[in-house]
Amino acid sequence: xxxxxxxxxxxxxxxxxxxxxxxxxxxxxxxxxxxxxxxxxxxxxxxxxxxxxxxxxxxxxxxxxxxxxxxxxxxxxxxxxxxxxxxxxxxxxxxxxxxxxxxxxxxxxxxxxxxxxxxxxxxxxxxxxxxxxxxxxxxxxxxxxxxxxxxxxxxxxxxxxxxxxxxxxxxxxxxxxxxxxxxxxxxxxxxxxxxxxxxxxxxxxxxxxxxxxxxxxxxxxxxxxxxxxxxxxxxxxxxxxxxxxxxxxxxxxxxxxxxxxxxxxxxxxxxxxxxxxxxxxxxxxxxxxxxxxxxxxxxxxxxxxxxxxxxxxxxxxxxxxxxxxxxxxxxxxxxxxxxxxxxxxxxxxxxxxxxxxxxxxxxxxxxxxxxxxxxxxxxxxxxxxxxxxxxxxxxxxxxxxxxxxxxxxxxxxxxxxxxxxxxxxxxxxxxxxxxxxxxxxxxxxxxxxxxxxxxxxxxxxxxxxxxxxxxxxxxxxxxxxxxxxxxxxxxxxxxxxxxxxxxxxxxxxxxxxxxxxxxxxxxxxxxxxxxxxxxxxxxxxxxxxxxxxxxxxxxxxxxxxxxxxxxxxxxxxx
Amino acid sequence: xxxxxxxxxxxxxxxxxxxxxxxxxxxxxxxxxxxxxxxxxxxxxxxxxxxxxxxxxxxxxxxxxxxxxxxxxxxxxxxxxxxxxxxxxxxxxxxxxxxxxxxxxxxxxxxxxxxxxxxxxxxxxxxxxxxxxxxxxxxxxxxxxxxxxxxxxxxxxxxxxxxxxxxxxxxxxxxxxxxxxxxxxxxxxxxxxxxxxxxxxxxxxxxxxxxxxxxxxxxxxxxxxxxxxxxxxxxxxxxxxxxxx
Numbered sequence: 001x002x003x004x005x006x007x008x009x010x011x012x013x014x015x016x017x018x019x020x021x022x023x024x025x026x027x028x029x030x031x032x033x034x035x036x037x038x039x040x041x042x043x044x045x046x047x048x049x050x051x052x053x054x055x056x057x058x059x060x061x062x063x064x065x066x067x068x069x070x071x072x073x074x075x076x077x078x079x080x081x082x083x084x085x086x087x088x089x090x091x092x093x094x095x096x097x098x099x100x101x102x103x104x105x106x107x108x109x110x111x112x113x114x115x116x117x118x119x120x121x122x123x124x125x126x127x128x129x130x131x132x133x134x135x136x137x138x139x140x141x142x143x144x145x146x147x148x149x150x151x152x153x154x155x156x157x158x159x160x161x162x163x164x165x166x167x168x169x170x171x172x173x174x175x176x177x178x179x180x181x182x183x184x185x186x187x188x189x190x191x192x193x194x195x196x197x198x199x200x201x202x203x204x205x206x207x208x209x210x211x212x213x214x215x216x217x218x219x220x221x222x223x224x225x226x227x228x229x230x231x232x233x234x235x236x237x238x239x240x241x242x243x244x245x246x247x248x249x250x251x252x253x254x255x256x257x258x259x260x261x262x263x264x265x266x267x268x269x270x271x272x273x274x275x276x277x278x279x280x281x282x283x284x285x286x287x288x289x290x291x292x293x294x295x296x297x298x299x300x301x302x303x304x305x306x307x308x309x310x311x312x313x314x315x316x317x318x319x320x321x322x323x324x325x326x327x328x329x330x331x332x333x334x335x336x337x338x339x340x341x342x343x344x345x346x347x348x349x350x351x352x353x354x355x356x357x358x359x360x361x362x363x364x365x366x367x368x369x370x371x372x373x374x375x376x377x378x379x380x381x382x383x384x385x386x387x388x389x390x391x392x393x394x395x396x397x398x399x400x401x402x403x404x405x406x407x408x409x410x411x412x413x414x415x416x417x418x419x420x421x422x423x424x425x426x427x428x429x430x431x432x433x434x435x436x437x438x439x440x441x442x443x444x445x446x447x448x449x450x451x452x453x454x455x456x457x458x459x460x461x462x463x464x465x466x467x468x469x470x471x472x473x474x475x476x477x478x479x480x481x482x483x484x485x486x487x488x489x490x491x492x493x494x495x496x497x498x499x500x501x502x503x504x505x506x507x508x509x510x511x512x513x514x515x516x517x518x519x520x521x522x523x524x525x526x527x528x529x530x531x532x533x534x535x536x537x538x539x540x541x542x543x544x545x546x547x548x549x550x551x552x553x554x555x556x557x558x559x560x561x562x563x564x565x566x567x568x569x570x571x572x573x574x
Numbered sequence: 575x576x577x578x579x580x581x582x583x584x585x586x587x588x589x590x591x592x593x594x595x596x597x598x599x600x601x602x603x604x605x606x607x608x609x610x611x612x613x614x615x616x617x618x619x620x621x622x623x624x625x626x627x628x629x630x631x632x633x634x635x636x637x638x639x640x641x642x643x644x645x646x647x648x649x650x651x652x653x654x655x656x657x658x659x660x661x662x663x664x665x666x667x668x669x670x671x672x673x674x675x676x677x678x679x680x681x682x683x684x685x686x687x688x689x690x691x692x693x694x695x696x697x698x699x700x701x702x703x704x705x706x707x708x709x710x711x712x713x714x715x716x717x718x719x720x721x722x723x724x725x726x727x728x729x730x731x732x733x734x735x736x737x738x739x740x741x742x743x744x745x746x747x748x749x750x751x752x753x754x755x756x757x758x759x760x761x762x763x764x765x766x767x768x769x770x771x772x773x774x775x776x777x778x779x780x781x782x783x784x785x786x787x788x789x790x791x792x793x794x795x796x797x798x799x800x801x802x803x804x805x806x807x808x809x810x811x812x813x814x815x816x817x818x819x
Contacts, residue, residue, distance in 0.1 A: 035625075036679065038724045039633040096705040099759065101713065101720055108707035133720065139632065140720060147750075150687045158683075181672060210627040246630045321721075325792075326630060329649060332604070446616040488620070494587055494673045495623040497615065 002187045002421070005030045005155070006413050009194040010162050010175060011217065012037030014045075014138065014398040015377025015405075016196030017145040019359070022406025023192075024152040027413060031149070032157045032175070032188060034212055038146055041198055041210045042398065045138025046322060047251035048115060048130030049095075049399070050392035051088035055109045056128035061085040063122060064129065068393060069567045071117040071280045072350075072386025073527035073537065075230070075545070078565025080382045083357050084393075084400050091399045092131050100144045101133050113319075114254040117280035117390040117574070126254075126278050130392045135249055135322045137395065160186050161500060162216070163429050165193060165224050165373065168419035172224075172372035176425045178433060180500060183493035185426040191413040194405060195220065195353060195361070195375040200511045202504075204346035204461070205453040208240055208247035214504040215511035217379035221353045222510055226363065226370070227547040227558070229381040230351035231511070232518035232529045235389055236462050238284035240345025242303040244330055248323050248342060250391040252308055253277040255319050259288065260305045260339065261296040267304075272574035279574040282388040282528045285344040285462050298341060305339035312336055344462055350389055350528065351518070352381035354547070359405025365547050365560035372416070376405040383545065387527020436502055441487030445502045448479055448486065452505070452512060460516050465533040469520045476513045483509060510550070517555045518546045539569050577601040577657050579610055581622065582664040584671050592671070595619070596660065603653040607663070608636055611647060611675075624675035631790055634725030638675055639664040644727035644788040666730035668740075682726045685747040691765045712758040719753035719798055721791040722746055728785035728795055734778055741774040745785035745795045748776050752798045755805060767806055776802050 006027035009016045017037070020029045031037060052059040064085040069076055096102060096110065105111040112128040120127040133140035149156075162177035166187075174189040197217025201209025218228055238259075239248040253259070259277050261267045271287040272279035279287075288304050291297065298305055308316060313336040316324045327335045353375040354362040361373040377398050384397055459472035483506065490498040524538040525531050544559040576598050584592035599613040608626055615622045624647070625635040631649040638647050641655055641662050655661050669677035728745035729735055735742050751770055755763045770776040776799060785795040 035627050035633075035635065036683070039627045039635045041628065041633070043723070044628050044630075044632050093703070093705055097702075099754070099757065101716070101753075101757065102705070104708050104710050104713045106710070108709045108712075110705050134717075136720060139723070143720075143750075147690055151690050151692075156683075210633060211629065212627045244630075322632070329631070329651070330604075490620040492585065492587060492621060492673075494585065495676050497623060498620040 001184060002189060003030065003157070004189045004418070006190060007192045007194065007409050008032055008175060008188045008190040009196055011040070011196035011198060011377070011379070012156070013040035013042035013196060013198055013377060014141055014145065014395065015402040016040070016194065017142065017149055018399055018402030019194050019196060019376055019406040019409065020154045021145055021149050021152060022403050023409045024149065024154050026410060030155040030157055030188065032160050032162060032177070034159065034161045034216065036158045037156055038142065040142065041213055043139045043142050044208070044210065044247065045395055046135040046247060046249035047254070048113065048132035048137050048392045049092065049141070049395035050115065050118060050129050050390070051092045051131060051396060052085065052129060053089050053092060053110060053112060053131065055105060056112045057120070059120070059127060059129060061088070063120065063127070064088065064118070066122045066567055067118050068384065068390055069565065070123070070572060071388055071390040073388055073572060074539070074543065074569040075383070075386030075526060075562070077383050077563060078567065079563055080357050080384045084384045084397060087400045088396045091396060091403065095141060095144070095399065098144050098148055101140050102131055103133055113251065114278055115391045116250045116253070116278045116284070117275070118392070119275070123274070126275060130251070130254065132251065134318070135251055135320045141395065157186065161503065162220065163432055163503070165220050166422055166425055167224070168422060170371065171419045172370065173419035174421060174425070176429045178429055180495055183433060183496065183499070185429040187421065187425045189418065189421050191372065191416045191418055192409045193373055194359070194409065195373070195379055196377045197379045199349040199378040200508060201346045203452060203456050203508045203512045205457040206240060206245035206343070207346040208237055208245055209346065215507045216504065217353065217375070218511045218514070219507035222550050224373070225549065226353060226361065227365070227549040228351060228514050229354040229545050229547055230383060230387070230518070231349070231514045231548065232522050232546060233350035233387045233527055234346060234515060235281055235348040235350060235528050236285045236344040237347035238281055238288055238344055239306050239342040241326065241330060242341035242343050245345035246326055246330065247345065247347070248306060248340060249320070252306060252320055252323060255315065256311050257306055257308045258310070259284070260307050261291045262298040262304070263296055267291050267296070275574040280388055280390055283574065286530060288344060289462055303341040303343045306342045307339045308335040309337065309339065348389055348394060349378055350381070350383070350385040350387060352379050355380045355382055357382060357401070357404060358408040359401055360408060365558055374405050374409060376401050387529060433499065436486070436488060436499055437491055439487045441485040443482050443486045445486060445498065445505050448482055449501070449505050449508070452476070452479055452509060456512055460519055463530055463532055464519060465531055466520070469516055472516045473520060476509060476516055480509055480513070513555065514548050517557070518548050521557050522546060543569065575601065577610060577652055578660045579614065580660045580662050581614070581675070583674050585673055601652050603651065603657070605652050606648050607640060607650045607652065607661070608647040610652065611663070623673045632723060634723035637666050637725040637727045637730065639667055639730060644730040646725060646727065646790045649790050666726055668729045668732070668735045669726070679726060682729060682744070685743050686724065686750060688743065689747045689751045689766070689769055691762050691769065706759050708758055716753045716756040718793050719749050721793050722749055723791060725790060727788050727790055731784040731788040733782045733784060734780055739774060739778045742778040743775050745779070745799065748779065748799050748802060749793065749795055752802045755802060767809065770802060771806060776806070
């Protein structure tokens with residue numbers, strides 16, 4: 001089936017919905033999602049969205065910029081960060097005007113709280129910069145955007161899994177996938193295509209991400225011969241519920257929660273004397289794992305405690321109701337009375353599809369724009385997060401750059417004609433699906449996926465070194481070979497999840513290969529990329545963005561220098 | 575330990591009628607029902623179809639009927655049920671089954687769409703420079719409704735929907751409308767109340783409290799519906815009776 005729109009947005013999280021809503025002012029827009037749009041993983045965002053409103057205490061965008069740049073370990077593009085932090089306050093006000101139900105302070109203004117790495121006056125002390133809606137901030141924004149999109153007549157194609165981007169004369173002119181319910185090909189013909197597909201946490205064993213986070217957009221970009229930028233920088237959130245990986249927001253520590261090792265010590269005092277438990281995530285995650293590896297985990301196990309007992313039941317219910325209920329449901333404990341076992345959990349990809357500040361996808365490191373293709377949100381790399389993202393900066397990234405992408409699309413489609421569809425648009429999808437359905441291969445998707453998750457967690461996680469990364473690289477190659485022999489037992493064409501998971505695994509493996517390869521090249525430690533064989537940051541050689549793409553002879557890397565910015569690199573102390 | 579699940583099966587391509595398959599899986603008491611279903615699909619029968627995403631009760635994908643009551647498979651643990659007996663896993667009631675545990679949610683999302691006034695406008699008529707002021711008390715009037723994750727569990731549990739009025743707009747839709755009506759910032763509350771006053775709207779609810787009982791987010795759904803009804807009754811007539819027609 002062929003659908004025609006002006007704009008198609010692939011992915012219906014906050015970035016996708018914001019882009020769609022903005023473009024729908026004067027265009028026919030469709031959002032295509034692998035899940036029902038309201039299930040997108042943005043709904044799991046808990047703690048808040050950063051903007052220097054100054055509702056609780058003095059704040060300035062320059063302070064927010066400094067924190068973001070320093071948090072990024074100086075790898076963020078400072079012109080992009082400047083756009084982000086300058087536009088952040090108005091973005092929050094616009095959300096409020098749309099109806100987002102932010103929590104309020106005693107003056108009736110949007111309430112703000114502390115968050116990791118956000119400071120007053122260039123690093124002096126924690127600052128209240130995170131706007132929030134209790135610990136349901138993502139859900140609150142998603143719900144509002146969804147309703148506004150419905151009112152604007154945005155079309156939703158739920159449970160459609162996109163497999164290919166379509167090009168004509170070097171213009172992106174659509175996307176093709178299949179309907180999960182029927183396995184029928186679905187072709188979307190448009191003047192503009194926006195990738196808003198999120199991340200790929202599922203390539204790790206323990207993650208805060210949902211089952212749908214399988215790097216699909218990264219694979220679509222690689223298919224289009226694009227490079228991925230800075231993929232070695234994978235964020236591990238310090239506080240996932242041990243074993244399950246379910247997120248316990250940094251807001252828990254912002255509200256007074258404390259990390260304690262097996263001896264009961266507040267160990268973050270040693271790692272970050274000023275910000276302590278509210279240091280940026282890369283630092284806290286490494287600190288937790290160092291405590292564990294030095295034998296100070298709890299009862300010799302691989303976790304530490306998050307202590308929320310000081311907060312008391314009423315505060316927990318008011319400020320952190322979701323977290324409180326997760327802990328009660330899954331661990332059977334009351335966080336007001338018992339400490340929560342936590343360990344780092346894969347959370348976010350700092351890298352992604354290279355874009356400019358208008359959401360245009362860049363075809364190369366020289367900045368050539370690929371006409372018709374845009375990207376926003378976690379799958380994109382602007383880059384405002386550099387080597388390590390600060391908490392609450394992702395939601396504001398989605399909103400600011402979702403809007404900017406929508407505005408670019410709106411302006412540019414007016415001068416663009418609908419390019420002819422490639423004739424084989426449907427058949428390439430069918431061929432891909434049929435070859436899997438008809439394969440008699442003996443390898444099973446679930447076994448291969450577990451193998452992938454296992455070695456990514458073991459060899460290319462919070463701590464890595466040349467040897468471990470090389471081992472991961474060898475294993476991912478082996479896995480890709482085994483995947484050629486994958487077979488399905490389920491031959492059905494109605495909601496065949498075995499088929500879907502095989503296609504997803506392919507996307508996960510390709511993303512993992514880029515992550516591992518990028519990590520192997522970067523012989524330094526910066527932000528979330530910590531190599532024990534190169535434990536120091538090396539600005540002379542490595543203050544540059546990694547670009548990696550697939551070629552017929554294997555992966556190929558190149559580097560893009562950073563534009564000079566307002567803040568010169570300095571040692572990161574907190 | 576071994577846990578036994580009796581699972582509803584239906585494949586529209588091969589089956590004339592649904593049937594049940596019994597699976598036995600190795601599981602701990604603290605594992606989720608969703609984990610058990612995944613073990614079935616990944617280790618025993620890859621043809622079993624069900625939806626899932628976040629796996630911790632926030633995305634709303636895996637609403638099912640478990641031991642005859644609507645629930646999220648990722649939020650219920652094995653120990654929440656008598657696991658010495660078979661645990662019965664079926665699709666959500668009210669909706670048409672597409673395959674196995676997957677139902678057609680179109681009627682659900684159509685209703686969520688239907689409660690939004692047609693005229694597209696931001697919630698505020700005049701947009702101030704900064705945020706509008708809303709007191710903590712004003713904000714608290716609709717806080718409960720914000721917990722809704724659109725899982726559809728309340729539709730599967732509602733006796734009005736399943737037995738009496740299949741066109742009832744449904745608990746989740748009224749709840750979402752209540753969220754806007756009770757938001758002090760909303761400028762189209764009157765229009766929204768009008769939508770709920772229509773046939774099969776809020777008055778179809780007979781306060782069985784089943785939605786409240788099953789709600790995975792512990793929302794006092796029935797109470798929110800009752801408050802909305804009260805609001806409709808209390809709205810003063812806008813015009814003299816003679817002019818209304």
